[in-house]
Amino acid sequence: MTDSIFSKIIRGEIDSHKIYEDDFVIAILDIGPLSEGHALVIPKEPAVTIDELSDEHAAAVGRVLPRITRAIKKVTGATAINILQNNGSDAGQVVEHVHFHIIPRFKDRGENVQGSPSFKNGPGLELNWNPGTLTPEEALELGKHIKRLL
Secondary structure (H helix, E strand, O other), X not given: OOOOHHHHHHOOOXXXXXXXXXXXXXXXXXOOOOOOOOEEEEEOOOOOOHHHOOHHHHHHHHHHHHHHHHHHHHHHOOOEEEEEOOOOHHHOOXXXXXXXXXXXXXXXXXXXXXXXXXXXXXXXXXXXXXXXXXXXXXXXXXXXXHHHHO
């Protein structure tokens, strides 16, 4: 794993706007926010992608994500939240350290178009959801292979 900006933040070598920290996780405000209150939840374990993360650190992230989300919603008045986590450059990951974006969304700002799979909310987040298809046969076969590895 490369020595990422998040590793340096975790070690205290780079200043950040820390909003939470425990033995396993740090949460900071994003310096390039997509909306008011945009935060990052970062496990302290040096893993690039979520599949490299230990169960212990993954559980710690899962434990604090709801708590931090509740606090951000209350402070910002957000009506909804996107939790975004990219794994690998092909999925849009820029910093090579696992991290979760908490991105507040605001209906009262005329941004969330209900019922539409594509909407823009905040200054920089646009989602397009173009679902494919999965036949029952394909699901059965794919599921069988995944279950075998678990």
